[in-house]
Amino acid sequence: MNLFAERQKVDGQCAHNKSQIEDLKQDIANFNKDKQSFSKALAKKDKSLVDVQNHIEQLKASIDRKKDEMGTDLVDHLTPEEKKLMSELNPEIKAFKEKLVSCKNDRIEVIEGKALKTELETNLRTNLKRRKQDLEAVISSADADSMVVDADSMTLEEEYERKHQEEAKELEELLDKKNSYSAKVEEYTRNIKELGPLTSDVFEMYKHRSIKDLKKRLHKCKDNLQQFSHVNKKALDQYINFTEQREELQKRQAELVVGEKVIKELISLLDQRKDESVERTFKGVASHFRRVFSELVKGGNADLVMMMKKKVCGYQITS
Known part of the structure; x- marks a missing residue:
């Protein structure tokens, strides 16, 4: 058991050692890759x-050239065209300098003018203030006089109001007369319409007669017209219409x-043209029919005839 455990x-x-060896190999490979990349980067940096x-x-050489150029006059490095252009521009530069001096002088004058303007405004404001006080004194004295004028104006207003009322009253009377005359005009117009149509010489005939005489004649005419009330008064107008x-x-x-x-002439012309067209077409068809029939029937002869009966076209073949 101890041997087995051992x-x-x-x-x-x-197994652990093998794993560590594999890790070391991987680290060595990574290190070699990093070394190669560092070598390439170092080569690029060197370049x-x-x-x-x-x-x-190159910059040092350029600086040396610029220093040499700074030690010489600028005109010496210009081309003939540039020198000519510079000589032409010198008068303009001089003129611009003179304008600059003139503008400075004008600016000084403007500043002095502003100072003078400020002084004048101050004096004017002072004078206006004093003048305002004088006017206020005059106005206060004029107010006392206006009180007397107001009393007179009140009297004038009362007089004006009285005259206005009188004129309004007269205007109402005139309007009443106008309405009365308008009513009379309407009445007379209605009476004229009742008389029926009148000739133009009637107005000339009775133009110079008095109203009283005309009224008398009107009543007389009305009485006479009562006898003909059954007659149509508008018969003349109706007859004219x-x-x-x-x-x-x-x-x-x-x-x-x-x-x-x-229209009848046009219809007749169209019928004639139609008949001529039909006849012309039929003749062409008949001629073609004869030719075709003679070709189909050796030694045969046929005619196509138009038969007109009760305005109906018929056809007959004879041989």
């Missing part, structure tokens, strides 16, 4: 370092007669 213990220890050193050398309607109907009848004549 063997199991040894086997377990061996980058060389590039940086080259760039630094019927006459106009008859003339309109006669005119329409004449137009319809002319239209009927035109």
Whole structure:
């Protein structure tokens, strides 16, 4: 039993050692991979370092050239075209400088003007305040005088109100008269309508007569008209309307007669053209029929004849 337990213990220890060996192998493999990656990265860094050193050398050379250029005059490095352009721009630069000086002077003048404006505003405000006080004193004195004027104005208002009432009363009277005259006009208009249609010379005949005379004649005419109350007073108007309607109907009848004549002529023309077309077509068919029949029947002869009977077309073949 002790040997068996010892063997199991040894086997377990061996398995544990194998596991540790495998882990160490894996760590070694990972280390080798990291070493390779570090080597590649180091090579890249070395290459980058060389590039940086080259760039630094180029910058140093450029700095030396710039220092040499700074030691010489700028005009010496310009092309003839640039020198010409610079000579052309110098007057403009000078003019702009003069404008700058002028603007500065104008600005100084504006500042001085603002100061003067402020001073004038202060003086004006002081004068206006004093003037306001004087006006208030004048207004207070004028208020005392206005009290007297108010008393006079009240008297004038009373007088105006009285006249206004009188005019309103007169206006009411005029309106009453207007309504009365309007009622009379309506009454006279109604009476004229009751008389029936009148000729135009009637108004000229009675235009200069007095109203009293006209009323007298009107009553007399009404009494006389009572005898003819059974007569139609609108007969003349009806006759005129019927006459106009008859003339309109006669005119329409004449137009319809002319239209009927035109339509009949058109129908006749269409019938004639139809007959001619049918006859022309039939002749063509008959000619074709004779030719076909002679080809089908050797030595035979046939005609296609149109028989008209009671306006019904018939056909007969003879041989």
